[in-house]
Amino acid sequence: MKIKNIAIVGSLESNDVMITIEPLENKLEIIIESIVYDQFNEEIKKAVQDVCDELEVKQAKIKVNDRGALECTIKARMEAAIIRGKGEIL
Amino acid sequence: MISLKRTMLFIPGNNPSMLMNSIVFGSDCVIFDLEDAVSEKQKDAARILVRNGLKTLDFENTEVFVRINDISTKYWKNDLEEVMKGKINSILLPKTESPKSVKEAEKYIEELEKKYNIEKQITIMPLLETALGIENAFQIAKSSERIEGLFLGAEDLTADLGAKRTKEGKEILYSRSRVVTAAKAAKILAIDTPFTDVDDDEGLVKDTIFAKEIGFDGKASISPRHVDIINKIFMPSKEEIIYAHKVIDAIEKAEEEGKGVVSLEGKMIDAPIVNRARKVLLVLNKSRGVM
Numbered sequence: 001m002k003i004k005n006i007a008i009v010g011s012l013e014s015n016d017v018m019i020t021i022e023p024l025e026n027k028l029e030i031i032i033e034s035i036v037y038d039q040f041n042e043e044i045k046k047a048v049q050d051v052c053d054e055l056e057v058k059q060a061k062i063k064v065n066d067r068g069a070l071e072c073t074i075k076a077r078m079e080a081a082i083i084r085g086k087g088e089i090l
Numbered sequence: 091m092i093s094l095k096r097t098m099l100f101i102p103g104n105n106p107s108m109l110m111n112s113i114v115f116g117s118d119c120v121i122f123d124l125e126d127a128v129s130e131k132q133k134d135a136a137r138i139l140v141r142n143g144l145k146t147l148d149f150e151n152t153e154v155f156v157r158i159n160d161i162s163t164k165y166w167k168n169d170l171e172e173v174m175k176g177k178i179n180s181i182l183l184p185k186t187e188s189p190k191s192v193k194e195a196e197k198y199i200e201e202l203e204k205k206y207n208i209e210k211q212i213t214i215m216p217l218l219e220t221a222l223g224i225e226n227a228f229q230i231a232k233s234s235e236r237i238e239g240l241f242l243g244a245e246d247l248t249a250d251l252g253a254k255r256t257k258e259g260k261e262i263l264y265s266r267s268r269v270v271t272a273a274k275a276a277k278i279l280a281i282d283t284p285f286t287d288v289d290d291d292e293g294l295v296k297d298t299i300f301a302k303e304i305g306f307d308g309k310a311s312i313s314p315r316h317v318d319i320i321n322k323i324f325m326p327s328k329e330e331i332i333y334a335h336k337v338i339d340a341i342e343k344a345e346e347e348g349k350g351v352v353s354l355e356g357k358m359i360d361a362p363i364v365n366r367a368r369k370v371l372l373v374l375n376k377s378r379g380v381m
Contacts, residue, residue, distance in 0.1 A: 009135050015107035072146040073106040073139065080135040 003060040007084035010069075010077040017069040019048075019081040024061040028052060034066035047071050051078035060085065094118045094372050095239065095279055095308040096324035097317050098155065102127035104136035109143045112152070115314035116321065118376070119153040124169050125160070125184050133165050137172045144176020151376070155215065157182040161191055167198060174202045178212060182241060186216035187223045189233030196234050211236065215281070219243030220250045224265045227272035239279030241310065242269045245286065257285075257293045259300070270305040277362075282306040288313045298323045325377060326370040334374075337367035 003023045010018040030048050032041060044066055052058070062081075066074070099117035101108045103124045112120045122143070128136040140156060156178055158169035162185070170181070183195050192214060199212055214236045218224055224247065231240055244262045245255060253261035266282065273280035282301035285294045298320050301309055309320050326334070337359055344352040352359045 013105070013107060015110060016105075069106060070110055070146070072142040073110075076139040076142040077135065080138050083134065 001056050001082075001086055003057065003082070003085040004087050005085055007081050009081040009084065010073075012065060012067055015068050015070070015073065017067060017074050017077050018065040019074075019077045020063040020065075021081040021085040022061045023085075024059055026059060028058055029061045030064065031062070032064045032066065034064070035068055036066070043071065044074060047074040048078055051075050051082065055079065055082050057082055094369070094376060095153070095281060096373065097320045098241075098281060098308060098310045099314060099317055100127065100157075100284070100310065100312050103140045103156075104128050104132045106139060106143075109139065110147060113149055115317045117152065117311065117314075117317045118308070118321075119155055119179075120149070121155040121157050121182055121310070122173075123157045124165070124173075125157045133159070137165075137169055141172040141176050144173060144178055149177065153179045155180045155182050157184060157217070160185040161194055166195075170195075170198055170202060174199070174206060174208065174212065180213040180215055180238065182215050182217055184217045184243070185219055185223070185246070186230055187220055188226050189229050192216060192230060192233040192237065196236060199236075213238045215239050215241050217241045217243050218265075218269060219246035221247070223247075224268050227268055228275055231272050231276035231278055237276075237278060239281055239307070240269050240273045241281040242266060242283045244283035247283075257287065257290070257297070259297065266301070266304060266306075274305060279307040280305060282309040284310040284312045285316065286312060288315060291319060294319055295323065321377070324373070326373055330370050331374055334367035334370035337363060338371065 003021055006022040008018065008020050010016050012018055030045060032044055034040065034044055044064060048062060048064060095118050097117035098119040098121055099115055100121045100123050101112045103122050122140045124136055124140060154177060156173045158181060159165035181199065183192065186192060195214060203212065214234060215238060216230050218227055218240055227240060231237060242265060247265060248255040248261055255261065270280045285297045287293055294316055298309055302323055308324060311317055311320060336354055340352055340354045340359060341364055
Protein backbone atom coordinates (compact mmCIF):
# COMPACT_ATOMS: atom_id res chain seq x y z
CA MET A 1 0.00 0.00 0.00
CA LYS A 2 1.23 3.43 -0.89
CA ILE A 3 1.69 6.38 1.40
CA LYS A 4 0.08 9.32 -0.38
CA ASN A 5 0.22 12.11 2.21
CA ILE A 6 2.49 13.46 4.88
CA ALA A 7 0.96 12.52 8.22
CA ILE A 8 1.99 13.31 11.78
CA VAL A 9 0.67 11.43 14.82
CA GLY A 10 1.54 11.61 18.51
CA SER A 11 3.30 14.25 20.55
CA LEU A 12 6.57 15.12 22.25
CA GLU A 13 5.04 14.65 25.70
CA SER A 14 6.70 12.23 28.10
CA ASN A 15 5.87 8.56 27.32
CA ASP A 16 4.62 9.48 23.84
CA VAL A 17 6.23 9.37 20.42
CA MET A 18 5.77 11.62 17.39
CA ILE A 19 5.71 9.77 14.10
CA THR A 20 6.02 11.60 10.78
CA ILE A 21 5.39 9.56 7.67
CA GLU A 22 5.78 10.79 4.10
CA PRO A 23 5.81 9.35 0.57
CA LEU A 24 9.12 7.95 -0.70
CA GLU A 25 9.81 5.92 -3.83
CA ASN A 26 11.34 2.44 -3.82
CA LYS A 27 12.49 2.15 -0.23
CA LEU A 28 11.53 2.25 3.41
CA GLU A 29 13.61 4.71 5.40
CA ILE A 30 13.27 4.79 9.20
CA ILE A 31 14.97 7.58 11.16
CA ILE A 32 14.91 7.25 14.92
CA GLU A 33 15.53 9.89 17.56
CA SER A 34 14.91 8.87 21.17
CA ILE A 35 15.72 9.82 24.73
CA VAL A 36 16.53 6.14 25.23
CA TYR A 37 18.23 5.60 21.87
CA ASP A 38 21.29 3.83 23.23
CA GLN A 39 19.21 1.36 25.22
CA PHE A 40 16.22 0.75 22.95
CA ASN A 41 17.07 1.74 19.38
CA GLU A 42 16.65 -1.80 18.07
CA GLU A 43 13.35 -2.38 19.90
CA ILE A 44 11.90 0.88 18.59
CA LYS A 45 12.96 0.06 15.05
CA LYS A 46 11.46 -3.42 15.31
CA ALA A 47 8.12 -2.01 16.57
CA VAL A 48 8.02 0.42 13.61
CA GLN A 49 9.03 -2.28 11.12
CA ASP A 50 6.43 -4.74 12.50
CA VAL A 51 3.59 -2.30 11.87
CA CYS A 52 4.91 -1.51 8.38
CA ASP A 53 5.00 -5.25 7.60
CA GLU A 54 1.55 -5.83 9.01
CA LEU A 55 0.02 -2.99 7.00
CA GLU A 56 2.16 -3.75 3.92
CA VAL A 57 4.01 -0.47 3.78
CA LYS A 58 7.20 -0.92 1.77
CA GLN A 59 7.88 2.59 0.54
CA ALA A 60 7.90 5.55 2.91
CA LYS A 61 10.08 7.85 4.92
CA ILE A 62 9.33 7.52 8.65
CA LYS A 63 10.71 9.83 11.31
CA VAL A 64 10.33 8.64 14.89
CA ASN A 65 10.81 11.12 17.72
CA ASP A 66 10.45 9.05 20.87
CA ARG A 67 9.96 10.34 24.39
CA GLY A 68 10.09 7.02 26.20
CA ALA A 69 6.95 5.44 24.73
CA LEU A 70 5.95 1.85 25.41
CA GLU A 71 5.92 -0.58 22.50
CA CYS A 72 2.10 -0.53 22.41
CA THR A 73 2.18 3.27 22.11
CA ILE A 74 4.77 3.24 19.31
CA LYS A 75 2.73 0.67 17.43
CA ALA A 76 -0.50 2.63 17.94
CA ARG A 77 1.06 5.87 16.69
CA MET A 78 2.60 4.06 13.70
CA GLU A 79 -0.71 2.46 12.76
CA ALA A 80 -2.54 5.79 12.94
CA ALA A 81 0.23 7.51 10.92
CA ILE A 82 0.02 4.88 8.16
CA ILE A 83 -3.77 5.08 8.01
CA ARG A 84 -3.63 8.86 7.74
CA GLY A 85 -0.75 8.67 5.24
CA LYS A 86 -2.81 6.39 3.03
CA GLY A 87 -5.64 8.87 3.16
CA GLU A 88 -7.96 6.46 4.91
CA ILE A 89 -10.34 7.46 7.65
CA LEU A 90 -10.93 5.09 10.53
CA MET B 91 -22.28 -9.64 40.91
CA ILE B 92 -21.18 -7.05 43.44
CA SER B 93 -18.82 -4.48 42.08
CA LEU B 94 -17.04 -1.61 43.66
CA LYS B 95 -17.32 1.80 42.10
CA ARG B 96 -16.45 4.35 44.75
CA THR B 97 -14.27 6.22 42.29
CA MET B 98 -14.38 6.30 38.52
CA LEU B 99 -11.38 8.19 37.16
CA PHE B 100 -11.46 9.69 33.67
CA ILE B 101 -8.27 9.19 31.66
CA PRO B 102 -7.92 11.19 28.41
CA GLY B 103 -7.82 8.66 25.57
CA ASN B 104 -4.98 10.23 23.64
CA ASN B 105 -2.55 10.54 26.55
CA PRO B 106 -0.12 7.58 26.70
CA SER B 107 1.43 8.68 29.98
CA MET B 108 -1.92 8.76 31.81
CA LEU B 109 -3.01 5.56 30.10
CA MET B 110 0.03 3.54 31.22
CA ASN B 111 -0.13 4.94 34.75
CA SER B 112 -3.90 4.79 35.10
CA ILE B 113 -4.07 2.13 37.82
CA VAL B 114 -1.53 3.68 40.18
CA PHE B 115 -3.97 6.37 41.33
CA GLY B 116 -6.07 3.86 43.29
CA SER B 117 -9.50 4.39 41.75
CA ASP B 118 -11.88 1.43 41.66
CA CYS B 119 -12.57 2.08 37.97
CA VAL B 120 -10.85 3.92 35.15
CA ILE B 121 -12.71 5.42 32.20
CA PHE B 122 -10.65 5.83 29.05
CA ASP B 123 -12.27 8.77 27.36
CA LEU B 124 -12.67 8.90 23.58
CA GLU B 125 -15.31 11.61 23.73
CA ASP B 126 -14.88 15.06 25.27
CA ALA B 127 -11.20 14.64 26.17
CA VAL B 128 -10.25 13.98 22.54
CA SER B 129 -10.40 16.58 19.76
CA GLU B 130 -12.12 15.75 16.47
CA LYS B 131 -8.78 15.50 14.67
CA GLN B 132 -7.36 12.98 17.13
CA LYS B 133 -10.30 10.57 17.38
CA ASP B 134 -8.57 7.99 15.15
CA ALA B 135 -5.24 8.11 17.00
CA ALA B 136 -6.88 7.96 20.44
CA ARG B 137 -9.05 4.99 19.51
CA ILE B 138 -6.04 2.99 18.30
CA LEU B 139 -3.96 4.00 21.33
CA VAL B 140 -6.67 2.96 23.78
CA ARG B 141 -7.21 -0.33 21.93
CA ASN B 142 -3.48 -1.16 22.10
CA GLY B 143 -3.36 -0.20 25.78
CA LEU B 144 -6.36 -2.41 26.53
CA LYS B 145 -4.74 -5.32 24.72
CA THR B 146 -1.34 -4.93 26.37
CA LEU B 147 -1.50 -3.39 29.83
CA ASP B 148 -2.43 -5.19 33.04
CA PHE B 149 -5.16 -3.35 34.93
CA GLU B 150 -5.15 -5.83 37.84
CA ASN B 151 -8.33 -5.33 39.92
CA THR B 152 -9.25 -2.00 38.40
CA GLU B 153 -12.45 -2.11 36.37
CA VAL B 154 -11.98 -0.71 32.89
CA PHE B 155 -14.58 1.47 31.17
CA VAL B 156 -14.37 3.27 27.86
CA ARG B 157 -16.44 6.35 27.15
CA ILE B 158 -17.17 6.05 23.44
CA ASN B 159 -18.57 8.88 21.35
CA ASP B 160 -22.33 9.19 21.44
CA ILE B 161 -24.49 7.30 18.99
CA SER B 162 -25.45 10.38 16.99
CA THR B 163 -21.80 10.73 15.84
CA LYS B 164 -19.95 8.96 13.04
CA TYR B 165 -17.38 7.65 15.56
CA TRP B 166 -19.20 5.38 17.98
CA LYS B 167 -19.23 2.17 15.95
CA ASN B 168 -15.52 2.47 15.14
CA ASP B 169 -14.87 3.17 18.82
CA LEU B 170 -16.65 -0.02 19.87
CA GLU B 171 -15.09 -2.07 17.08
CA GLU B 172 -11.60 -1.18 18.27
CA VAL B 173 -11.91 -1.11 22.06
CA MET B 174 -13.78 -4.39 22.23
CA LYS B 175 -10.65 -6.09 20.89
CA GLY B 176 -9.08 -5.31 24.27
CA LYS B 177 -9.86 -6.12 27.89
CA ILE B 178 -12.81 -4.00 28.97
CA ASN B 179 -15.58 -4.39 31.51
CA SER B 180 -18.02 -1.74 30.47
CA ILE B 181 -19.00 0.97 28.02
CA LEU B 182 -19.94 4.43 29.26
CA LEU B 183 -22.62 5.61 26.86
CA PRO B 184 -22.69 9.41 26.68
CA LYS B 185 -25.76 11.56 26.11
CA THR B 186 -28.15 8.68 26.64
CA GLU B 187 -31.66 10.08 26.36
CA SER B 188 -33.92 7.07 25.84
CA PRO B 189 -34.09 3.27 25.97
CA LYS B 190 -33.74 3.37 22.17
CA SER B 191 -30.15 4.66 22.44
CA VAL B 192 -29.25 1.84 24.83
CA LYS B 193 -30.86 -0.78 22.58
CA GLU B 194 -28.97 0.49 19.55
CA ALA B 195 -25.62 0.37 21.35
CA GLU B 196 -26.46 -3.03 22.87
CA LYS B 197 -27.28 -4.49 19.46
CA TYR B 198 -23.88 -3.53 18.09
CA ILE B 199 -22.08 -4.69 21.25
CA GLU B 200 -23.78 -8.09 20.85
CA GLU B 201 -22.62 -8.30 17.23
CA LEU B 202 -19.04 -7.57 18.25
CA GLU B 203 -19.13 -10.03 21.16
CA LYS B 204 -20.04 -12.74 18.64
CA LYS B 205 -17.47 -11.52 16.10
CA TYR B 206 -14.62 -11.53 18.61
CA ASN B 207 -15.83 -14.53 20.66
CA ILE B 208 -16.03 -12.46 23.83
CA GLU B 209 -17.37 -14.71 26.58
CA LYS B 210 -17.72 -12.22 29.41
CA GLN B 211 -20.66 -9.93 28.77
CA ILE B 212 -19.71 -6.28 28.47
CA THR B 213 -21.91 -4.06 30.59
CA ILE B 214 -23.31 -0.63 29.79
CA MET B 215 -23.46 2.47 31.95
CA PRO B 216 -25.67 5.20 30.49
CA LEU B 217 -24.41 8.72 31.05
CA LEU B 218 -27.38 11.00 31.69
CA GLU B 219 -26.40 14.54 30.81
CA THR B 220 -29.40 16.10 29.15
CA ALA B 221 -32.79 17.15 30.49
CA LEU B 222 -34.46 14.42 28.41
CA GLY B 223 -32.05 11.80 29.73
CA ILE B 224 -32.85 12.76 33.32
CA GLU B 225 -36.60 12.66 32.69
CA ASN B 226 -36.27 9.17 31.15
CA ALA B 227 -33.90 7.88 33.85
CA PHE B 228 -35.97 4.92 35.08
CA GLN B 229 -36.94 3.73 31.58
CA ILE B 230 -33.26 3.91 30.60
CA ALA B 231 -32.21 2.05 33.75
CA LYS B 232 -34.63 -0.79 32.91
CA SER B 233 -33.90 -0.89 29.18
CA SER B 234 -31.23 -3.61 29.27
CA GLU B 235 -29.96 -6.39 31.52
CA ARG B 236 -26.47 -5.11 30.79
CA ILE B 237 -26.98 -1.85 32.64
CA GLU B 238 -25.17 -1.86 35.97
CA GLY B 239 -25.62 1.76 36.90
CA LEU B 240 -26.67 5.28 35.93
CA PHE B 241 -24.02 7.97 35.69
CA LEU B 242 -24.88 11.64 36.11
CA GLY B 243 -23.01 14.19 33.97
CA ALA B 244 -23.69 17.66 35.29
CA GLU B 245 -21.61 19.82 32.98
CA ASP B 246 -23.52 19.15 29.76
CA LEU B 247 -26.74 18.85 31.75
CA THR B 248 -26.56 22.36 33.19
CA ALA B 249 -25.81 23.72 29.73
CA ASP B 250 -28.90 21.91 28.45
CA LEU B 251 -30.97 23.21 31.37
CA GLY B 252 -29.76 26.76 30.77
CA ALA B 253 -28.56 26.81 34.37
CA LYS B 254 -25.29 28.08 35.79
CA ARG B 255 -23.04 25.30 37.11
CA THR B 256 -22.01 26.11 40.69
CA LYS B 257 -19.91 24.38 43.34
CA GLU B 258 -22.93 24.25 45.65
CA GLY B 259 -24.86 22.31 43.01
CA LYS B 260 -28.38 23.55 43.77
CA GLU B 261 -29.04 23.56 40.04
CA ILE B 262 -28.54 19.77 39.85
CA LEU B 263 -30.29 18.77 43.07
CA TYR B 264 -33.40 17.53 41.28
CA SER B 265 -31.33 15.63 38.69
CA ARG B 266 -29.16 14.02 41.36
CA SER B 267 -32.22 12.88 43.30
CA ARG B 268 -33.91 11.68 40.14
CA VAL B 269 -30.90 9.63 39.05
CA VAL B 270 -30.47 8.04 42.50
CA THR B 271 -34.18 7.23 42.77
CA ALA B 272 -34.36 5.75 39.27
CA ALA B 273 -31.21 3.69 39.80
CA LYS B 274 -32.34 2.35 43.17
CA ALA B 275 -35.82 1.57 41.82
CA ALA B 276 -34.12 -0.46 39.10
CA LYS B 277 -31.72 -2.02 41.68
CA ILE B 278 -28.59 -0.71 40.00
CA LEU B 279 -25.81 1.70 40.99
CA ALA B 280 -25.89 5.49 40.90
CA ILE B 281 -22.66 7.34 40.12
CA ASP B 282 -22.31 11.06 40.75
CA THR B 283 -20.86 13.69 38.44
CA PRO B 284 -17.22 14.79 38.96
CA PHE B 285 -16.28 17.81 41.03
CA THR B 286 -14.43 19.89 38.50
CA ASP B 287 -12.32 22.29 40.58
CA VAL B 288 -9.07 20.34 40.84
CA ASP B 289 -7.59 22.60 43.53
CA ASP B 290 -10.55 22.90 45.91
CA ASP B 291 -10.24 19.93 48.27
CA GLU B 292 -12.71 21.39 50.78
CA GLY B 293 -15.33 21.78 48.05
CA LEU B 294 -14.68 18.22 46.88
CA VAL B 295 -15.18 16.85 50.41
CA LYS B 296 -18.51 18.68 50.82
CA ASP B 297 -19.73 17.66 47.39
CA THR B 298 -18.78 14.00 47.88
CA ILE B 299 -20.29 13.73 51.38
CA PHE B 300 -23.52 15.17 50.01
CA ALA B 301 -23.52 12.69 47.11
CA LYS B 302 -23.06 9.78 49.52
CA GLU B 303 -25.77 11.09 51.87
CA ILE B 304 -28.39 11.22 49.13
CA GLY B 305 -27.65 7.68 47.96
CA PHE B 306 -24.94 7.70 45.30
CA ASP B 307 -22.70 4.61 45.34
CA GLY B 308 -19.66 6.35 43.92
CA LYS B 309 -18.38 9.45 42.20
CA ALA B 310 -16.57 10.21 38.99
CA SER B 311 -13.31 12.12 39.04
CA ILE B 312 -11.42 14.06 36.41
CA SER B 313 -8.30 14.36 38.57
CA PRO B 314 -6.11 11.65 40.11
CA ARG B 315 -5.70 14.03 43.08
CA HIS B 316 -9.36 13.52 43.97
CA VAL B 317 -9.28 9.73 44.15
CA ASP B 318 -8.08 9.27 47.75
CA ILE B 319 -10.57 11.78 49.15
CA ILE B 320 -13.53 10.19 47.34
CA ASN B 321 -12.46 6.66 48.29
CA LYS B 322 -12.25 7.61 51.96
CA ILE B 323 -15.67 9.24 52.00
CA PHE B 324 -17.25 6.21 50.38
CA MET B 325 -15.63 3.91 52.96
CA PRO B 326 -18.25 2.26 55.18
CA SER B 327 -18.49 3.36 58.82
CA LYS B 328 -17.33 1.22 61.77
CA GLU B 329 -20.97 0.37 62.59
CA GLU B 330 -21.63 -0.69 58.97
CA ILE B 331 -18.55 -2.95 59.00
CA ILE B 332 -19.53 -4.63 62.30
CA TYR B 333 -23.08 -5.17 61.05
CA ALA B 334 -21.83 -6.57 57.72
CA HIS B 335 -19.70 -9.15 59.54
CA LYS B 336 -22.70 -10.15 61.65
CA VAL B 337 -24.87 -10.55 58.53
CA ILE B 338 -22.34 -12.74 56.74
CA ASP B 339 -21.71 -14.82 59.88
CA ALA B 340 -25.46 -15.33 60.29
CA ILE B 341 -25.86 -16.34 56.64
CA GLU B 342 -22.99 -18.82 56.82
CA LYS B 343 -24.30 -20.31 60.06
CA ALA B 344 -27.79 -20.68 58.58
CA GLU B 345 -26.36 -22.39 55.49
CA GLU B 346 -24.44 -24.85 57.69
CA GLU B 347 -27.61 -25.63 59.61
CA GLY B 348 -29.66 -25.90 56.43
CA LYS B 349 -32.00 -23.07 57.39
CA GLY B 350 -33.83 -21.26 54.59
CA VAL B 351 -34.82 -18.15 56.51
CA VAL B 352 -32.20 -16.15 58.34
CA SER B 353 -32.75 -13.59 61.04
CA LEU B 354 -30.39 -11.30 62.91
CA GLU B 355 -31.23 -9.33 66.03
CA GLY B 356 -34.88 -10.13 65.49
CA LYS B 357 -34.98 -8.97 61.86
CA MET B 358 -35.17 -11.13 58.77
CA ILE B 359 -32.14 -10.85 56.48
CA ASP B 360 -33.12 -10.64 52.84
CA ALA B 361 -31.04 -10.54 49.67
CA PRO B 362 -30.50 -6.74 49.51
CA ILE B 363 -29.14 -6.77 53.09
CA VAL B 364 -26.75 -9.60 52.24
CA ASN B 365 -25.61 -7.84 49.08
CA ARG B 366 -25.06 -4.63 51.00
CA ALA B 367 -23.01 -6.50 53.64
CA ARG B 368 -20.88 -8.19 50.98
CA LYS B 369 -20.27 -4.83 49.35
CA VAL B 370 -19.22 -3.25 52.64
CA LEU B 371 -16.68 -6.04 53.19
CA LEU B 372 -15.50 -5.73 49.60
CA VAL B 373 -14.73 -2.04 50.15
CA LEU B 374 -12.96 -2.90 53.39
CA ASN B 375 -10.81 -5.60 51.81
CA LYS B 376 -9.89 -3.40 48.89
CA SER B 377 -8.86 -0.55 51.17
CA ARG B 378 -6.66 -2.98 53.13
CA GLY B 379 -5.08 -4.23 49.92
CA VAL B 380 -6.43 -7.75 50.49
CA MET B 381 -7.68 -7.97 46.89
